Amino acid sequence: MSDDPIVQMTGIRKDFTGVRALDGVDFTLRPGEIHAVMGENGAGKSTLIKVLTGVHAPDAGRIRLDGRPVGFHGPAAAQAAGISTVYQEVNLTDNLSVAENLFAGREPRRGPFIDFRAMRRKAKALLDDIGLDLNVAAPLSSYSIAMQQLVAIARAIDVEAKVLILDEPTSSLDRDEVEVLLGVMRRLAAQGTAMVFISHFLDQVYEICDRMTVLRNGRLVGEWATADLPENELIGHMLGREAAELEQIERTVAGHRVADEAPLASAAGLGRKGSIAPYDLDVHRGEVVGLAGLLGSGRTETVRLIAGADRADSGELRLDGAKASGHNPRTAAARGIAFCPENRKTEGLVGDLTVGENMILAMQAARGWARSVPAARRDRLVAEFIEKLDIRPADPDMPVKNLSGGNQQKVLLARWMLVEPRLLILDEPTRGIDVGAKADIQRLVAELSGEGMAVLFVSAELDEVTRLSDRIAVLRDRELIAVLESESERTVEHIVDTIVAGGRHE
Amino acid sequence: MSTHQLTERPSRSMLFDGLARYIPIGATVALLLALYGGGVANYPKFDSPQVIAKLFIDNAPLLVIAVGMTFVILSGGIDLSVGSVMAFATMACAWLTVDAGISAPLAVALVLAFGTAWGLLIGAVIHYFDVQPFIATLVGLFLFRGLTLQISDTDVSMRDVEFFQWGMVHAVDVGEIRDGGFWLPNLSFVAFAVVIVAFTVLHYTRFGRGVYAVGGSESSALLMGLPVARTKIGVYAVSGFCAALAGVLAAFATKSANPLANVGAELDAIAAVVIGGTLLTGGAGFVLGTVAGVMVWGMLNTLIAFQGNLSSWWARIAMGVLLLAFILLQRVLARSGEKRRT
Ligand SMILES: Nc1ncnc2c1ncn2[C@@H]1O[C@H](COP(=O)(O)OP(=O)(O)OP(=O)(O)O)[C@@H](O)[C@H]1O
Ligand SMILES: [Mg+2]
Numbered sequence: 001m002s003d004d005p006i007v008q009m010t011g012i013r014k015d016f017t018g019v020r021a022l023d024g025v026d027f028t029l030r031p032g033e034i035h036a037v038m039g040e041n042g043a044g045k046s047t048l049i050k051v052l053t054g055v056h057a058p059d060a061g062r063i064r065l066d067g068r069p070v071g072f073h074g075p076a077a078a079q080a081a082g083i084s085t086v087y088q089e090v091n092l093t094d095n096l097s098v099a100e101n102l103f104a105g106r107e108p109r110r111g112p113f114i115d116f117r118a119m120r121r122k123a124k125a126l127l128d129d130i131g132l133d134l135n136v137a138a139p140l141s142s143y144s145i146a147m148q149q150l151v152a153i154a155r156a157i158d159v160e161a162k163v164l165i166l167d168e169p170t171s172s173l174d175r176d177e178v179e180v181l182l183g184v185m186r187r188l189a190a191q192g193t194a195m196v197f198i199s200h201f202l203d204q205v206y207e208i209c210d211r212m213t214v215l216r217n218g219r220l221v222g223e224w225a226t227a228d229l230p231e232n233e234l235i236g237h238m239l240g241r242e243a244a245e246l247e248q249i250e251r252t253v254a255g256h257r258v259a260d261e262a263p264l265a266s267a268a269g270l271g272r273k274g275s276i277a278p279y280d281l282d283v284h285r286g287e288v289v290g291l292a293g294l295l296g297s298g299r300t301e302t303v304r305l306i307a308g309a310d311r312a313d314s315g316e317l318r319l320d321g322a323k324a325s326g327h328n329p330r331t332a333a334a335r336g337i338a339f340c341p342e343n344r345k346t347e348g349l350v351g352d353l354t355v356g357e358n359m360i361l362a363m364q365a366a367r368g369w370a371r372s373v374p375a376a377r378r379d380r381l382v383a384e385f386i387e388k389l390d391i392r393p394a395d396p397d398m399p400v401k402n403l404s405g406g407n408q409q410k411v412l413l414a415r416w417m418l419v420e421p422r423l424l425i426l427d428e429p430t431r432g433i434d435v436g437a438k439a440d441i442q443r444l445v446a447e448l449s450g451e452g453m454a455v456l457f458v459s460a461e462l463d464e465v466t467r468l469s470d471r472i473a474v475l476r477d478r479e480l481i482a483v484l485e486s487e488s489e490r491t492v493e494h495i496v497d498t499i500v501a502g503g504r505h506e
Numbered sequence: 507m508s509t510h511q512l513t514e515r516p517s518r519s520m521l522f523d524g525l526a527r528y529i530p531i532g533a534t535v536a537l538l539l540a541l542y543g544g545g546v547a548n549y550p551k552f553d554s555p556q557v558i559a560k561l562f563i564d565n566a567p568l569l570v571i572a573v574g575m576t577f578v579i580l581s582g583g584i585d586l587s588v589g590s591v592m593a594f595a596t597m598a599c600a601w602l603t604v605d606a607g608i609s610a611p612l613a614v615a616l617v618l619a620f621g622t623a624w625g626l627l628i629g630a631v632i633h634y635f636d637v638q639p640f641i642a643t644l645v646g647l648f649l650f651r652g653l654t655l656q657i658s659d660t661d662v663s664m665r666d667v668e669f670f671q672w673g674m675v676h677a678v679d680v681g682e683i684r685d686g687g688f689w690l691p692n693l694s695f696v697a698f699a700v701v702i703v704a705f706t707v708l709h710y711t712r713f714g715r716g717v718y719a720v721g722g723s724e725s726s727a728l729l730m731g732l733p734v735a736r737t738k739i740g741v742y743a744v745s746g747f748c749a750a751l752a753g754v755l756a757a758f759a760t761k762s763a764n765p766l767a768n769v770g771a772e773l774d775a776i777a778a779v780v781i782g783g784t785l786l787t788g789g790a791g792f793v794l795g796t797v798a799g800v801m802v803w804g805m806l807n808t809l810i811a812f813q814g815n816l817s818s819w820w821a822r823i824a825m826g827v828l829l830l831a832f833i834l835l836q837r838v839l840a841r842s843g844e845k846r847r848t
Contacts, residue, residue, distance in 0.1 A: 093722035
């Protein structure tokens with residue numbers, strides 16, 4: 001393209017204590033293009049965005065917007081200059097209503113006073129536009145992360161910015177929502193908005209982006225037009241290793257189930273009003289049971305009952321054949337059930353504690369606070385999981401809040417794998433995790449189940465579910481509609497068919 | 507554009523979510539009614555309207571500082587300096603009119619401006635130097651108590667008493683107290699005006715909603731591009747102004763300045779705000795709840811006065827117990843809130 005760039009960053013360097021997050025990075029964004037920034041977890045993608053939008057000041061380098069040098073001293077200034085951003089973590093205030101979050105800072109006013117009626121009307125229209133039907137007066141906290149993510153996106157696209165930046169906007173979205181988002185992006189691109197898109201979903205990147213900039217370990221690898229860079233080469237550039245290595249990792253793993261054994265956990269008519277219809281589900285030792293379904297189909301709700309995070313109001317749960325009464329998170333932990341929830345921000349990590357401390361939390365809690373885990377054992381386990389999950393930087397003493405989003409997710413996973421539960425429940429474990437690490441995690445899950453651990457696995461990514469699971473429970477409209485057992489049934493197509501058909505016979 | 511509708515995950519138990527916000531303030535109002543009912547049942551004359559009116563006469567200054575405190579706590583901060591600033595403001599009114607010979611209206615204007623400026627300064631320190639509000643405002647607590655005592659360690663009477671008389675002039679006077687009438691002075695109406703303005707600002711202006719946003723999550727508010735600095739500094743300015751105004755109201759009420767007045771008033775204000783249902787962690791609460799919280803405090807004192815044989819410390823003891831109960835109630839609600847969302 002010959003157009004003058006709208007954003008030009010040259011020689012950007014950013015140091016955090018002990019970590020050089022960006023080193024001599026150049027980045028160019030042209031009007032009307034959708035530009036992907038690619039790289040592994042911790043490569044520096046989010047940092048690049050934060051430097052551009054004034055969250056962090058660069059230690060070296062220049063930024064030009066429309067040819068003029070700029071240095072924003074905060075997101076507000078960047079917004080005022082026409083750069084609208086959705087940061088990686090959903091950053092909204094969930095104590096305020098949906099409408100207020102959409103319009104915070106730019107509420108429609110009558111004189112000095114906010115016109116709440118107009119605000120709700122505009123909010124409704126804005127959400128309608130992306131096909132979302134929410135109660136805009138309800139507090140944002142009453143909606144799921146996915147909805148919150150959509151609200152954050154709606155907020156960002158409404159401001160008619162010159163530049164729109166989306167840092168992993170699709171990490172908790174399902175296909176339909178992603179389609180809608182991509183549609184909106186195309187429309188904006190046609191209107192001349194330049195966009196930066198960061199995602200670990202390569203198919204989305206290839207579908208929507210014109211150009212990509214690849215980073216590795218804080219350094220620029222290069223910039224390519226999407227058409228000139230096949231997927232395996234891209235992966236090679238991102239990881240610095242051959243894509244072929246990955247292929248080998250992504251083999252199908254199935255069939256660890258210990259034959260003819262009574263189920264470890266067995267739900268009979270387990271349900272909760274307004275959340276999930278009564279369902280039957282067995283999980284055996286050494287087995288990975290996947291849960292598939294669209295967003296809002298009740299995947300999370302299903303596992304929360306087994307994890308004791310929600311109380312069932314019908315049916316019963318049997319563990320080792322004995323009725324599990326008074327099931328709550330504490331007793332569940334005592335019974336060998338570990339639950340890794342989907343929302344790492346509010347239910348997971350303690351930002352100020354170190355990587356090691358965060359990892360050890362669940363294990364320590366299981367032992368009771370009086371009996372501390374011996375230091376040597378602790379250090380060994382922490383080191384082992386840092387290596388297994390390839391957490392970077394591999395420093396157990398780094399405060400967790402300083403890690404990149406994907407690496408935080410890995411720490412959370414390690415916490416629950418570390419307790420060596422009999423039943424491990426993973427809700428969207430690979431959200432925001434790069435292709436290489438995803439394979440690592442899948443391999444680790446396979447390995448753990450090979451050792452006899454039972455795993456309940458929730459994921460929006462159907463390939464991941466099919467690749468990993470021995471059996472797949474399919475959900476639709478808060479109801480478990482089928483359990484797919486045979487190999488021939490465990491395909492993405494069959495799952496989709498089941499979901500569609502599940503709607504018909506109602 | 508898109509014709510197809512996305513799956514909407516129904517916002518679970520929304521009704522409850524909506525109502526949960528009102529449980530603490532509901533509890534406060536219920537408590538208030540219970541205290542009042544108890545008083546009426548046990549003491550003759552407790553049902554006189556003047557008992558209620560007197561709450562707003564005796565506690566007008568407390569109400570004003572509690573309103574300022576509500577802003578600060580909603581934003582996730584705390585202001586420990588208000589009691590001292592208030593005492594200093596009263597003393598400054600006396601000093602400016604007596605020693606400096608300035609006219610009373612001008613003195614009042616100067617004091618209010620000073621309170622606001624102090625708030626701005628401490629807010630800027632808190633925001634730009636990232637100092638804990640607790641520590642930064644503790645500075646004010648010591649500084650202004652010291653300065654007040656430095657000006658005078660004994661009571662000082664106001665000059666220009668005619669001007670200061672205005673505060674206690676009956677603004678409304680309905681019948682004889684003996685026949686079930688009541689009266690309220692001008693200074694109560696000043697306090698009411700503060701409440702109304704605060705309510706309007708908090709609920710209907712960008713600044714007010716920004717206070718809630720910053721209290722909900724400061725880092726999110728920053729990334730959303732909200733004017734976090736202005737908001738954080740603003741709440742301390744509001745609190746400083748309110749503290750100075752409360753000092754002026756005290757000057758109106760007593761026409762003298764006592765250097766040891768209002769020791770611990772900041773804690774009474776915090777207690778009233780929390781009992782009024784505002785979360786100490788910020789982001790949730792109502793200024794009208796604070797009014798109820800102040801009324802609870804006043805009602806306890808009234809009950810003890812009617813009882814006649816109890817020391818006034820019982821009001822503090824009761825307040826302590828209530829505070830504990832309310833903090834626990836908030837925790838329980840917050841927990842069940844966390845549990846309910848996925
Ligand atoms: N505030 C901070 N303090 C210290 N180090 C930080 C901070 N923020 C990021 N880092 C470090 O900078 C590096 C780059 O992080 P960044 O968040 O930009 O990665 P990313 O490419 O966005 O990864 P992901 O795909 O996981 O989101 C990481 O090593 C991270 O640990
Ligand atoms: Mg990132």
